[in-house]
Amino acid sequence: MTLLEKIHSSRTYCDGGMGTLLQARGLKPGELPERWNLTHPEDIIDIHSQYLAAGANIITANTFGANILKYGDELESIIAAGLANVRTAISRLAPEQQADRWAAFDVGSLGRMLKPLGDLEFEDAVEIFAKSIRIAARHGADLIFIETVNDSYEAKAAVLAAKENCDLPVFITCVYDAQAKLMTGADPAAMVAMLEGLGVDALGMNCSLGPEQMLPIVPRLAAETSLPLIVNPNAGLPRTVDGRTVFDVDADRFADFMVEIVNAGASLIGGCCGTAPEYIRKAVEKTSGLPFRRPEKKTHTVVSSYTHAVRIGEGPILIGERINPTGKSRFKQALREGDIDYILNEGVRQQEAGAHILDVNVGLPEIDEPSLMLNVVRELQAVSDLPLQIDTVDPVAMEQAMRACNGKPLVNSVNGKQESMDAVFPLVKKYGGVMIALTIGPDGIPDTAEGRYAIAADIVAKAEAFGISRRDIVVDPLAMAVSSDPQSANVTLESIRLIEERLGVHTSLGVSNISFGLPNRDFVTSTFFALALQSGLDAAIMNPFSVEMMKVYHSYRALRGLDANCSDYIGFASGLSTQTVTSSAGNIAAATFGTDSGEPLKHAIVKGLKDKAGALAAQMCASMDPLDVVNSQIIPALDVVGKGF
Amino acid sequence: MSGIIPSLRVSSPGELRVNRKEALRYLGYGKNVPDDSVLELMDACEAELLAAAQGRACWVRVPVIVPSTFCVDLGFGPIESVSLAKHLAGCHSALLFAATIGIGPDRLIAKWSRLRPSRSAVLDALGSSAIESWCDLVELELTRDEEKHCDRFSPGYGDFALHHQKDFMQCLDMGRTLGITLSDSLLMTPTKSVTAVIGLGASARTCGNKCMFCTKENCIYREVIV
Numbered sequence: 103m104t105l106l107e108k109i110h111s112s113r114t115y116c117d118g119g120m121g122t123l124l125q126a127r128g129l130k131p132g133e134l135p136e137r138w139n140l141t142h143p144e145d146i147i148d149i150h151s152q153y154l155a156a157g158a159n160i161i162t163a164n165t166f167g168a169n170i171l172k173y174g175d176e177l178e179s180i181i182a183a184g185l186a187n188v189r190t191a192i193s194r195l196a197p198e199q200q201a202d203r204w205a206a207f208d209v210g211s212l213g214r215m216l217k218p219l220g221d222l223e224f225e226d227a228v229e230i231f232a233k234s235i236r237i238a239a240r241h242g243a244d245l246i247f248i249e250t251v252n253d254s255y256e257a258k259a260a261v262l263a264a265k266e267n268c269d270l271p272v273f274i275t276c277v278y279d280a281q282a283k284l285m286t287g288a289d290p291a292a293m294v295a296m297l298e299g300l301g302v303d304a305l306g307m308n309c310s311l312g313p314e315q316m317l318p319i320v321p322r323l324a325a326e327t328s329l330p331l332i333v334n335p336n337a338g339l340p341r342t343v344d345g346r347t348v349f350d351v352d353a354d355r356f357a358d359f360m361v362e363i364v365n366a367g368a369s370l371i372g373g374c375c376g377t378a379p380e381y382i383r384k385a386v387e388k389t390s391g392l393p394f395r396r397p398e399k400k401t402h403t404v405v406s407s408y409t410h411a412v413r414i415g416e417g418p419i420l421i422g423e424r425i426n427p428t429g430k431s432r433f434k435q436a437l438r439e440g441d442i443d444y445i446l447n448e449g450v451r452q453q454e455a456g457a458h459i460l461d462v463n464v465g466l467p468e469i470d471e472p473s474l475m476l477n478v479v480r481e482l483q484a485v486s487d488l489p490l491q492i493d494t495v496d497p498v499a500m501e502q503a504m505r506a507c508n509g510k511p512l513v514n515s516v517n518g519k520q521e522s523m524d525a526v527f528p529l530v531k532k533y534g535g536v537m538i539a540l541t542i543g544p545d546g547i548p549d550t551a552e553g554r555y556a557i558a559a560d561i562v563a564k565a566e567a568f569g570i571s572r573r574d575i576v577v578d579p580l581a582m583a584v585s586s587d588p589q590s591a592n593v594t595l596e597s598i599r600l601i602e603e604r605l606g607v608h609t610s611l612g613v614s615n616i617s618f619g620l621p622n623r624d625f626v627t628s629t630f631f632a633l634a635l636q637s638g639l640d641a642a643i644m645n646p647f648s649v650e651m652m653k654v655y656h657s658y659r660a661l662r663g664l665d666a667n668c669s670d671y672i673g674f675a676s677g678l679s680t681q682t683v684t685s686s687a688g689n690i691a692a693a694t695f696g697t698d699s700g701e702p703l704k705h706a707i708v709k710g711l712k713d714k715a716g717a718l719a720a721q722m723c724a725s726m727d728p729l730d731v732v733n734s735q736i737i738p739a740l741d742v743v744g745k746g747f
Numbered sequence: 748m749s750g751i752i753p754s755l756r757v758s759s760p761g762e763l764r765v766n767r768k769e770a771l772r773y774l775g776y777g778k779n780v781p782d783d784s785v786l787e788l789m790d791a792c793e794a795e796l797l798a799a800a801q802g803r804a805c806w807v808r809v810p811v812i813v814p815s816t817f818c819v820d821l822g823f824g825p826i827e828s829v830s831l832a833k834h835l836a837g838c839h840s841a842l843l844f845a846a847t848i849g850i851g852p853d854r855l856i857a858k859w860s861r862l863r864p865s866r867s868a869v870l871d872a873l874g875s876s877a878i879e880s881w882c883d884l885v886e887l888e889l890t891r892d893e894e895k896h897c898d899r900f901s902p903g904y905g906d907f908a909l910h911h912q913k914d915f916m917q918c919l920d921m922g923r924t925l926g927i928t929l930s931d932s933l934l935m936t937p938t939k940s941v942t943a944v945i946g947l948g949a950s951a952r953t954c955g956n957k958c959m960f961c962t963k964e965n966c967i968y969r970e971v972i973v
Contacts, residue, residue, distance in 0.1 A: 121920075122752070125751070130822075130823070131917070132822075213916065214928050219857070220928055221931060250923060277926075279801075287854075340752050340753065340754050347754045349752065485862060
């Protein structure tokens with residue numbers, strides 16, 4: 103039986119702690135434990151043998167800290183000896199007992215923080231892990247077991263290194279605190295989303311907590327993951343007894359808790375700090391008779407950041423569209439000048455305005471998009487903890503952004519043309535992500551709902567054949583300007599219904615296209631947004647600064663029972679100024695845009711400040727295309743003025 | 748993990764505090780009184796900082812051997828340091844101590860440094876005062892039943908070389924217990940973290956002033972020694 107067959111068909115046991123056992127055998131404080139693979143191999147083999155005798159299937163080599171930072175030129179010999187020690191221990195078992203035993207290359211945290219919080223580059227971390235993993239694969243490891251990771255970005259670096267440098271199964275366990283968060287903030291849903299996206303084979307938690315404290319976190323992980331769940335607790339929490347610090351759970355109580363942990367959904371169990379072969383032996387005895395439950399396949403659609411996950415399909419999701427140069431002269435200027443702070447501000451302001459996800463589009467013909475995209479993704483992740491939507495048609499920029507993303511992103515977009523699927527599918531398969539699938543086929547955009555559904559169905563079928571689940575596809579059936587085709591909104595709304603009903607996938611729309619060419623676009627866009635939500639729309643790429651759009655969002659949630667006690671609605675509505683709520687249409691718009699500080703030219707025109715408007719227009723024409731000034735500033739302002747009459 | 752098992756203490760909700768007076772000193776206010784806008788900013792920053800921070804501390808007790816006036820042995824090899832030897836003279840044992848208020852404050856400081864640097868500076872100063880207050884609180888608990896104890900003495904003080912941070916990392920297993928990492932230049936992340944030796948013993952030297960043993964006499968943060 104292979105390891106993967108084993109973990110999907112029956113309970114599998116990991117080993118327990120190593121450090122405390124080595125210390126009992128004379129490891130000095132400050133001494134590097136992995137060196138004992140060479141200097142004290144019989145001690146290490148003996149510990150492995152004891153865990154094998156206790157019933158462990160997976161024996162982790164004594165290689166937790168075996169990386170190039172600590173061991174330099176000695177690295178290969180330390181890793182080779184570590185794996186050889188496990189092999190020797192397995193070979194000493196009676197032949198009939200050697201089946202279902204595997205030697206894991208144990209990968210621990212590097213002890214260095216990645217940028218932006220620390221000084222280690224993400225790609226350097228990948229390479230440090232890769233060096234060790236290549237050695238381990240050469241020396242016969244059966245699997246890569248990444249453990250005790252307390253930072254999501256480091257977890258991503260380690261998993262990528264493993265997937266790019268060997269074909270072995272990859273298991274990973276992270277360190278959660280009592281609040282079920284990693285040291286750098288990720289919750290179980292965020293970690294599961296990212297790690298499943300990266301293609302690990304089993305995941306879970308270890309260290310820091312005892313079994314009792316881990317117990318409430320197990321169902322949270324089990325509710326998110328479709329993979330076998332690993333739970334390796336410490337032997338309780340450290341407690342001082344007679345001046346000595348000890349862990350406070352003995353082997354019997356440990357095993358009792360492990361029964362509960364198995365019942366809560368763990369498939370692989372073992373121990374961490376303070377546990378010894380006796381703990382594993384008793385846990386095996388007490389849990390081996392319990393029925394094995396395969397992990398349930400999950401169907402929810404989820405993206406994540408380095409702190410939290412966002413589910414698509416459980417209430418409207420707002421994707422902030424403001425990090426995008428289309429039609430925004432100030433933004434174009436910021437991109438050309440490399441004014442990252444302006445972009446970051448747009449990100450933070452959208453989060454404050456209520457966006458759940460940030461769309462990131464930095465495409466301009468004259469700039470180096472891959473390099474700017476990478477920079478913006480990294481920088482945004484230092485100021486905002488929202489999941490990102492990588493929005494580009496450049497596959498190089500897309501890959502760099504997906505690689506640097508500290509979570510599972512939305513990917514905008516793929517379409518029904520073969521070349522688009524050929525470019526995007528491999529990236530989603532490798533890095534994980536949810537694809538926005540546009541209903542554009544080889545012949546363009548069909549003008550019927552059936553036509554758009556057919557393209558969506560084709561993309562879903564081809565993605566599944568490629569190994570991408572339909573839960574990782576969100577279809578955008580495209581909103582086209584109602585000013586040029588009176589049926590366009592009806593077709594889009596019908597497409598949403600067909601796609602959701604027949605394909606069971608979720609939908610998203612760039613809603614503002616619908617009002618292109620019309621004055622006071624927000625009125626049309628927001629009404630269309632309401633209709634689309636009612637038709638089943640799950641997410642919208644929209645402007646979270648638009649009061650009209652936010653009115654629809656909050657009202658819809660309150661009306662559909664998605665806002666307990668209408669509390670979000672009340673918070674939103676009571677924060678609006680009286681003028682905005684009660685004045686005439688013209689004044690609503692005047693009150694909600696064109697402030698003196700944000701858009702001074704619009705403000706000056708709306709307020710009738712003739713001389714100021716003239717001076718500002720002349721000033722703007724010095725740095726912008728005059729037609730851009732007319733389209734982006736003067737016409738919208740005149741629309742507002744016109745409405746006032 | 749290696750070494751003896753470190754003891755661990757995690758802050759309870761509401762337990763972390765900032766010290767406004769200290770924070771204003773770090774901000775360079777000296778004896779000047781900040782205006783209302785600064786005080787308002789401090790209020791907002793304090794709430795934001797404390798919501799993002801969590802205190803963790805760990806320690807082990809080790810025997811102290813001072814074989815000469817320039818060398819100390821705390822169980823992980825000799826530390827050549829005249830100032831540490833002097834500091835621990837008369838101590839039979841010591842606590843190797845490390846504490847942090849977590850990565851949350853670092854995220855806030857980094858975020859606001861890009862968006863509003865003044866807010867970042869205030870958060871930084873408040874964070875520094877919060878980690879000191881957290882260390883004071885845990886130290887008080889740990890030394891309550893001790894006959895006498897020295898003040899905290901950290902790598903980087905006097906001639907106690909900064910590279911001994913690596914020994915703290917290893918002995919206290921700080922990566923696992925506190926989530927602390929060391930940079931190439933031996934600086935800790937989270938930045939609001941402290942490592943220190945606390946000497947214990949009937950003849951322990953104490954002065955009640957953290958700055959007394961520091962040789963950097965022109966330090967702008969130096970507390971006045973009375």
